[in-house]
Amino acid sequence: MTRRDLITFITLAFMWSLSFIFYRIGVPEFGSLAFASLRVVFAGLTMLIFVVFSAHNRQGIREQWKILTLVGLFSAAIPFTLFAFSAQTINAGVLAVINASVPMMSGVIASIFFKDKLSNKQIIGLIIGVVGVAILMSERLFGADSHELGESAALSTKLLPLAYALLACVGYALGANITKNYLENISPIAITAGSLMIASIVMLPIAIYEFPYGRTISTTAWFSVICVGVFSTAIALIFMNQLIKNIGAVRATSITLVIPIFAILFGYLLLGEALDSGAIIGSVVILMGTYLSLNLSLNVSMKNLK
Numbered sequence: 001m002t003r004r005d006l007i008t009f010i011t012l013a014f015m016w017s018l019s020f021i022f023y024r025i026g027v028p029e030f031g032s033l034a035f036a037s038l039r040v041v042f043a044g045l046t047m048l049i050f051v052v053f054s055a056h057n058r059q060g061i062r063e064q065w066k067i068l069t070l071v072g073l074f075s076a077a078i079p080f081t082l083f084a085f086s087a088q089t090i091n092a093g094v095l096a097v098i099n100a101s102v103p104m105m106s107g108v109i110a111s112i113f114f115k116d117k118l119s120n121k122q123i124i125g126l127i128i129g130v131v132g133v134a135i136l137m138s139e140r141l142f143g144a145d146s147h148e149l150g151e152s153a154a155l156s157t158k159l160l161p162l163a164y165a166l167l168a169c170v171g172y173a174l175g176a177n178i179t180k181n182y183l184e185n186i187s188p189i190a191i192t193a194g195s196l197m198i199a200s201i202v203m204l205p206i207a208i209y210e211f212p213y214g215r216t217i218s219t220t221a222w223f224s225v226i227c228v229g230v231f232s233t234a235i236a237l238i239f240m241n242q243l244i245k246n247i248g249a250v251r252a253t254s255i256t257l258v259i260p261i262f263a264i265l266f267g268y269l270l271l272g273e274a275l276d277s278g279a280i281i282g283s284v285v286i287l288m289g290t291y292l293s294l295n296l297s298l299n300v301s302m303k304n305l306k
Helices: 003-030 032-052 055-063 065-086 092-099 102-113 120-136 138-142 155-182 188-210 219-247 249-253 255-270 277-293 298-304
Strands: none
Touching: 003 032, 003 219, 003 255, 032 055, 032 065, 032 188, 032 219, 055 065, 055 188, 065 155, 065 188, 065 219, 092 120, 092 155, 092 255, 102 120, 102 155, 102 249, 102 255, 120 255, 120 277, 155 219, 155 249, 188 219, 219 249, 249 255, 255 277
């Protein structure tokens, strides 16, 4: 991993963690499904600019539109919709832990279908990282909001949203592996543009149907959905697709381990949320796990980062 890759990794974690802040601002006014749909639509519109002014990107999309359709569905349209449904009944801590399973799923898919084996060090690192996320989000996992779901709820009511979230993670992992193995010959911008434009076409009817007509939407809420679409989706996915090309699907998706650290830090700095000892301990454990999952050694990493 080069210094540039590491900077991209950290920047991407920063950009994606901001989406949690944007969601907290915009979802109460738009609704979760409308917000998720509009996120993809604005991301697609953003990437349209890169297509209009670049013949090279247009050519790449034309040549690989079938694969890009799969990436758009698995990496954006389907998981964003599934997570929107899950978020209605599952608290943020559980979703963060489930989301942290993406690199493990990516590793399983890479190992079974693409013969890309994980080292023991990477496997241990991923497990440690997920444990760290659980510690980090322990208050949200076991706090009062988890009991608010109701003990008397039907089993299917509890399990179905969990299944949605898990399927969303499978989609992320599958999309990353497809990108790595079938889209090596086109640029990260073309990959992002093609997949998000296709995903936005799929999500546009949902955005129109779910839009809260008759309700006044604040400027702040509109700003949040535009920002999450432009910066935390379109621009962020360009970085992600570049990372997948450079360091592989498993190591790139291990970013899901780090995102909760930034999300809780921003919650503390921007929203005045509590920062407890569990968050600090969990963050340290996550960083240890991520370091191992990236398959770095101290000597090698220092040499590469010069």
